[in-house]
Amino acid sequence: MSKLTAVVAGGGIAGLATAVALLRVGWRVVVLERAPEFGEVGAGVAITVNGMAGLDALGVADAVRAAGRRIRSAGFQDSGGRWLVRMPDLPAEREPTLWLSAVHRQRLHAALLDAALPDVALPDAAGRARLITGATVTGVEPGEPGGPRARVSYRTGPDVHVVDADLVVAADGLRSTVRAALFPGVRPRYGGATSWRAVIEDIGRIGDTFVAAWGPGAEFGALRISATQVYWYGYVTQAEGTSFDDELAAARARFAGWAPWVTGALAATMPDQLIRHDVFHLPDGVPGYAHGRVALAGDAAHAMLPTSGQGVSTAVEDAVTIGRLIATPVGGGADLGAALAGYDAARRPRCRRIARQAVTIARFGAHLPGGWRQTLRNDLLRVTPARVMITSGRSVVGWAPPPAPAGRGA
Numbered sequence: 001m002s003k004l005t006a007v008v009a010g011g012g013i014a015g016l017a018t019a020v021a022l023l024r025v026g027w028r029v030v031v032l033e034r035a036p037e038f039g040e041v042g043a044g045v046a047i048t049v050n051g052m053a054g055l056d057a058l059g060v061a062d063a064v065r066a067a068g069r070r071i072r073s074a075g076f077q078d079s080g081g082r083w084l085v086r087m088p089d090l091p092a093e094r095e096p097t098l099w100l101s102a103v104h105r106q107r108l109h110a111a112l113l114d115a116a117l118p119d120v121a122l123p124d125a126a127g128r129a130r131l132i133t134g135a136t137v138t139g140v141e142p143g144e145p146g147g148p149r150a151r152v153s154y155r156t157g158p159d160v161h162v163v164d165a166d167l168v169v170a171a172d173g174l175r176s177t178v179r180a181a182l183f184p185g186v187r188p189r190y191g192g193a194t195s196w197r198a199v200i201e202d203i204g205r206i207g208d209t210f211v212a213a214w215g216p217g218a219e220f221g222a223l224r225i226s227a228t229q230v231y232w233y234g235y236v237t238q239a240e241g242t243s244f245d246d247e248l249a250a251a252r253a254r255f256a257g258w259a260p261w262v263t264g265a266l267a268a269t270m271p272d273q274l275i276r277h278d279v280f281h282l283p284d285g286v287p288g289y290a291h292g293r294v295a296l297a298g299d300a301a302h303a304m305l306p307t308s309g310q311g312v313s314t315a316v317e318d319a320v321t322i323g324r325l326i327a328t329p330v331g332g333g334a335d336l337g338a339a340l341a342g343y344d345a346a347r348r349p350r351c352r353r354i355a356r357q358a359v360t361i362a363r364f365g366a367h368l369p370g371g372w373r374q375t376l377r378n379d380l381l382r383v384t385p386a387r388v389m390i391t392s393g394r395s396v397v398g399w400a401p402p403p404a405p406a407g408r409g410a
């Protein structure tokens with residue numbers, strides 16, 4: 001087993017998934033998380049089959065499936081609830097590439113946390129990550145493969161610390177401090193929309209199909225994340241930084257007159273269940289997902305509009321790829337520089353393509369203004385066979401983990 005050390009900046013989904021991938025092949029892992037506790041905000045998430053393939057490779061998929069709900073069909077409606085497209089075409093058809101695992105983000109995070117901290121007594125803390133909360137990463141010296149190790153500075157309260165690492169993973173999200181140190185020209189940009197989200201008690205109107213409704217400049221989607229809970233989001237184009245005195249009243253007003261399942265979900269929402277985030281992304285990408293001894297993962301590398309539903313799944317893909325293309329070979333003595341270059345080549349073109357697709361989906365869907373454009377888009381969708389949409393999604397959800405070098409795990 002290797003005695004190499006990785007420091008992971010950020011303990012969100014990308015950070016914890018990467019920690020698990022590194023632990024599985026014998027690395028020592030330190031995760032630095034700014035928040036005082038590990039956790040996630042209270043919303044749901046839909047993980048597509050590529051994300052589940054990644055979680056499978058990490059050994060976490062069963063726990064996530066058990067904590068959530070399997071969704072086997074999906075569709076789009078207009079704002080009045082009339083179907084535009086249903087996938088698959090016939091309810092009896094099996095179309096595994098459509099399947100989603102819908103889960104509360106806190107349960108996904110908890111499953112990854114359990115895997116990063118397995119409940120076993122292991123010598124010398126091997127197999128368990130060292131998780132430090134309240135630890136804000138403030139800077140990084142990237143080091144060089146084959147040369148100086150990387151150095152991460154972080155703060156806990158008034159105390160300043162420095163830790164050296166063979167590998168640093170920047171998983172510190174959209175506003176990544178590590179990325180800013182390496183690529184100061186890359187800045188998140190407002191995506192033109194904001195999103196209300198809530199997890200509510202079951203209202204009986206939402207089945208095991210993921211349904212999204214499109215209206216002028218808006219999308220409303222809902223899916224069941226457990227036997228008793230439903231997750232919904234209301235995504236609307238809006239000027240950056242808009243605020244409302246009463247967020248719930250504003251959300252209800254924005255979706256007034258939409259389909260009964262939409263207004264029903266809003267009516268069943270309590271003010272303390274509602275969250276709202278303005279949506280930012282990295283529309284121009286990042287010049288590299290690797291620099292010195294640092295690899296970028298998750299939103300730090302490729303924050304994208306949520307319209308593709310790929311943020312979490314691509315973060316998990318990154319983690320598995322770091323495990324397979326960097327941690328495993330480098331732990332066996334391979335060159336870190338070549339491994340990092342392989343990671344960049346495997347991930348950057350794919351994630352750029354998915355991020356661009358998310359922008360295209362937004363233009364055609366949630367961001368589309370009212371009037372004739374809605375009519376034209378809706379008419380087009382009504383005559384588009386579901387199969388065409390399913391096939392076009394395969395290049396994204398058909399991802400499989402890169403093969404592990406013979407005889408090694410994740």
Ligand SMILES: Cc1cc2nc3c(=O)[nH]c(=O)nc-3n(C[C@H](O)[C@H](O)[C@H](O)COP(=O)(O)OP(=O)(O)OC[C@H]3O[C@@H](n4cnc5c(N)ncnc54)[C@H](O)[C@@H]3O)c2cc1C
Pocket residue numbers: 009010011012013014015032033034035044045046047135136137138171172173174175176177195277278279280297298299300303304306309310311312313315
């Ligand atoms: C409205 C909305 C809806 C979405 N819906 C979906 C969906 O349905 N499906 C989907 O797949 N994706 C969705 N996404 C995208 C998804 O949420 C993100 O892509 C995913 O959470 C990224 O995970 P991450 O770990 O890279 O980043 P984050 O979740 O942002 O985690 C970063 C972590 O780093 C920590 N951190 C930050 N800075 C520092 C620092 N300096 N030092 C130490 N720690 C630090 C943070 O506290 C945080 O814990 C959605 C996004 C939005 C905005």
